[in-house]
Amino acid sequence: SYELTQPPSVSVSPGQTASITCSGDKLGNKYACWYQQKPGQSPVLVIYQNAKRPSGIPERFSGSNSGNTATLTISGTQAMDEADYYCQAWDSSIVIFGGGTKLTVL
Amino acid sequence: EVQLVESGGGLVKPGGSLRLSCAASGFTFSNAWMSWVRQAPGKGLEWVGRIKSKTDGGTTDYAAPVKGRFTISRDDSKNTLYLQMNSLRAEDTAVYFCAREGMLLGNAADYWGQGTLVTVSS
Numbered sequence: 001s002y003e004l005t006q007p008p009s010v011s012v013s014p015g016q017t018a019s020i021t022c023s024g025d026k027l028g029n030k031y032a033c034w035y036q037q038k039p040g041q042s043p044v045l046v047i048y049q050n051a052k053r054p055s056g057i058p059e060r061f062s063g064s065n066s067g068n069t070a071t072l073t074i075s076g077t078q079a080m081d082e083a084d085y086y087c088q089a090w091d092s093s094i095v096i097f098g099g100g101t102k103l104t105v106l
Numbered sequence: 107e108v109q110l111v112e113s114g115g116g117l118v119k120p121g122g123s124l125r126l127s128c129a130a131s132g133f134t135f136s137n138a139w140m141s142w143v144r145q146a147p148g149k150g151l152e153w154v155g156r157i158k159s160k161t162d163g164g165t166t167d168y169a170a171p172v173k174g175r176f177t178i179s180r181d182d183s184k185n186t187l188y189l190q191m192n193s194l195r196a197e198d199t200a201v202y203f204c205a206r207e208g209m210l211l212g213n214a215a216d217y218w219g220q221g222t223l224v225t226v227s228s
Binding site: 001031033035037042043044045048049052054084086088090093094095096097098099100 | 141143150151152153156167169170203205208211212213214215216218219220221
């Protein structure tokens, strides 16, 4: 079965750039999206179709997808960006989530 | 405003059944593909399954761990999505979210409910 692999944790200083990776076999041939989830809240879509931002998502969130890796980049990271981030892709008609990455802003 | 409100969670014994509901408003529910996603305590997101709109066939897809035990259905006249869960196991304990797949967003889940907790324990 298809798997997506994320690092369990990433740390970043306020104002710096955070990059969260998501790896899967030939992932670049699929669409990837990313969700942000804060404690006790429902997930929020922050990137879809590899690099597009839904309405209301700040410009500091960007995405890319090539080869075997999709990347979520947060530029000028703010304390409010501290959260769990999940990548997601599709394997035929089945939805696959990565294991999630805890982003710590310190 | 799009709203998704889940209900029906609770405590159930192993082997038991439970039906979750998700009441939708603020969009044309009948046109939407809808998914269920779950999250075990302290764990990551896990896709459960989806149902397409009737115009797209109304078919369902399921994740391997729930296939044959869970059934997703919809009542477009009531703007409501359902998840029938049978033969429940301890590992089905989770918060269950319903989510809309955004047809203009490549089917990414653009709206989520607040979730309902299902606990499977004797």
